[in-house]
Amino acid sequence: MTELPPDSPAAARIDAAAAQLTEALRTRTPCPPVREHLGATDVDAAYEVQRRLATARTEAGARRVGAKIGLTARAVQQQFGVHQPDFGVLFDDMIHGHTEPLPLDRFLQPRAEGEIAFVLDRDLEQPGASVADVLRATAFVLPAIEIVDSRIADWDLTLTDTVADNASSGAVVLGTTPCGLDGRDLARVGMTLHRDGEPASFGAGHACLGSPVVAVVWLARELARRGRPLRAGDVVMSGALGPMVPVDGPGRFRLELDGVGEVEALIEEPAEPAQRAEPAGPARPAAAAEERV
Template sequence: MTARTTTEGAGDAARIDDVAALLTAAAKTRTPCAPVREHLGATDIDAAYEVQHRLVAARTAAGARRVGAKIGLTARAVQQQFGVFQPDFGVLFADMVYAHTEPVPLGRFLQPRAEGEIAFVLGRDLDLPGTTVADVLRATDFVLPAIEIVDSRIAGWDLAITDTVADNASSGAVVLGTTPFRLDGRDLARVGMTLYHDGEPVSFGAGHACLGSPVVAVAWLAREMEQRGQPLRAGDLVMSGALGPMVPVGGPGRYRLELDGLGDVEALIEAGNEEEDA
């Protein structure tokens, strides 16, 4: 159980189990479910994180390897898209991570959308209370350009904060660039972003859109995860949050992210599903 969980009693446990079962079934059948805030309420974030915790534990028990964490709802443009005005976090697993130009099967998703981000790879633990931006800078080994394919098990992306938290922060997949960049002397708040779909620009943004800076976002994440008993560790991959609006992924195609001074990465979305591609 996470450190800040406040749910109590058999009724609450049954409610958590019911929501976890709904989201598990939605993922398995590729059929979105109704908003789970109907069971959790729209503001009980601790209960939503307990659902997430149980889903993560079930995946881990089934053999999935945890590789890091992701921050959601950092950019004002994304918050306005959903009417949810606070960040959240989810867990990343190895089978969610793809490399530059590696085919990503469209069939693994329900309602995918793409967004441009900066990924951090940690060289030290971030497990102390009150993590600062200085701690994040000291702990970061390198950063990479990254495209996140976010997804939702909630029908129509009809979200309150409890819906997306319970649903592992609307996680889907991550596509990483292959050239690492050190942070020495770089102001990530000033990094500009352009996301292209099949050669056409579809989203623009900058580092300052991500809670002021992606470094600030990672410091928030480290504090939040430490308080919930899930501290970030050396080697973790951290998706620091969107730099601009997310865009729908309506079918196969190429999504290319260009970051000023931090290279580029391309996500190749192909028809098919994981079973067919295996």
């Protein structure tokens, strides 16, 4: 969005929303919806809040490694009463491998969802990126579980709330066996997400904007339009293939994607206080940051 005068009412609203989310991260306490500052429809203002939070996070030492798409599945859109996708930034401290333990207290209100992750080996800079461009730019895909999380109390979200909160991001668990796309129709991939051995969510590739490839096309165009294109090496979480599953305690989540592979996310009891890692998040108020990755 166009840079705002620092003393303008719009800038003040963005500052207030960024400060509110930063405080929620610092105190590990969910906050009221930031739409109280931004309104429910000013998506550009919400992305400016996201930019400031992301900048603060990189200035605190995190490294951008890709992007995530949210709100692609109709089932998830219906859960929150929104009707268009959004995107957020992935950082290196969010990415984990198959069965790598994740402490439950890293999150505030976690939920799990099954996705297909794309790993790129070409930039996608063109504003009008096509399906062919995305397919050429994809080195391989991986099964992935996203642990989505919200700093907004009770998941009381509109689009501006989740956009400002980095698309309700938490962590990503990637499978370890790459799968090529030659002749593979990702729209037909079936998904089952298990919790502790019991099926908990079902879906398919066509639930993700018709195909996960189409979702990545949307993201590539949106990021190029905003001057932040996808780059070679990026990991792209293409969106949920079915309903989210609450993570209300320790457990083992296993995702099965027909013809693509499997991955497990292990959520554990918190570590002892002396061993507990610092939570990911900006180390200082995000409203002071000026540049985004």
